[in-house]
Amino acid sequence: MIVLGIETSCDETAASVIRVNDSDLNSGGEILSDVVLSQIEAHRPFGGIVPEVAARAHLESADLVVEQAMSEAGLRFDQLDAVAATGGPGLIGGVIVGVMTAKAIAVAHNLPFIAVNHLEGHALTARLTDNVAFPYLLLLVSGGHSQLLIVHGVGTYTRLGTTIDDAVGEAFDKSAKLLGLGYPGGPPLEAAAKLGDAKRFPLPRPLRGKPGCHFSFSGLKAAVKRTIDALPPGDLLPQDVCDMAASFQAAVADVMAERTRNALREFRTQCPDGTTLVVAGGVAANQALRAKLEKLVKAEGFILAAPPLKHCTDNGAMIAWAGIERLRLGQTDSLEFAPRPRWPLDPDAPKAEGAGVKA
The missing domain is CATH 3.30.420.40 (ATPase, nucleotide binding domain)
Known part of the structure; x- marks a missing residue:
């Protein structure tokens, strides 16, 4: 075939x-x-x-x-x-x-x-x-999507969480732009973060401690801007940029790990035979996030599968x-198929609610 x-x-x-x-x-x-x-x-x-x-x-x-x-x-x-x-x-x-x-x-x-x-x-x-068998939990993180879904099989998905505002990749790009790192923001922000102090700027962890699996990144992005604006007037110093990049990346990784932990526990309840967390999408290339997820799956008794970087x-x-x-499965489409700007994997998922926002 x-x-x-x-x-x-x-x-x-x-x-x-x-x-x-x-x-x-x-x-x-x-x-x-x-x-x-x-x-x-x-x-x-x-x-x-x-x-x-x-x-x-x-x-x-x-x-x-x-x-x-x-x-x-x-x-x-x-x-x-x-x-x-x-x-x-x-x-x-x-x-x-x-x-x-x-x-x-x-x-x-x-x-x-x-x-x-x-x-x-x-x-x-x-x-x-990676020859991953069904079912598995998927963390899909990119410029346009931040979702946690149970993958039961081809065409069969249960969404456990989504972003109530911005996707994480968008937050990376906007924060990198504020720091003068250019576009796309993910790779240069990650490189700068390696040279920074992640504890210098106490950025928020949106929805931390809240039940459920939804994400929120608009507040984190806004906090980056407020913190930068509060620095002494003039151009950002190179160390300021690196410290902010590290602080932002650490906040994202913490949020991702906590929300994914909640999803893993729900996945275990719904699919007792499932063993794998899959991370996919452009942001899955971030090594700090992968390291955080590696620790998480080890603690929760799961396996992490991440495609090669070029296939993220x-x-x-x-x-x-x-x-x-x-x-x-014998599934093909008519030539009458109309392209779709929106196409959810789980069309029956309820609207996301959190932080006073519905999406």
């Missing part, structure tokens, strides 16, 4: 081809190609992602990225078993580009088309990279793999 996956939901144009031995349903796949074209330089002058710029870049690059992925895989389109593309959620202009590209390939070569939920791509990546951020391999998972 061979599937081409196309990812265009945000600021990476990506395509990947994965082959799997369908007689072994518990095996991971063989990644034949994995091409990612970043748009960081196009968005850097704006200090964040501009949807119109992203859509235009996807339109200019999608065909070339797909062509490169097929060339590196050494395959023709008629040797594929299906083509999958992110159908949402995401920036709708980019999602449309990926979906229409995949549909065109499907029609031209008489292939099944599979619309993949971008979040499910992240959710299932650990099955590709958006990529085509996760879409191709999710396509394979669905194709194995």
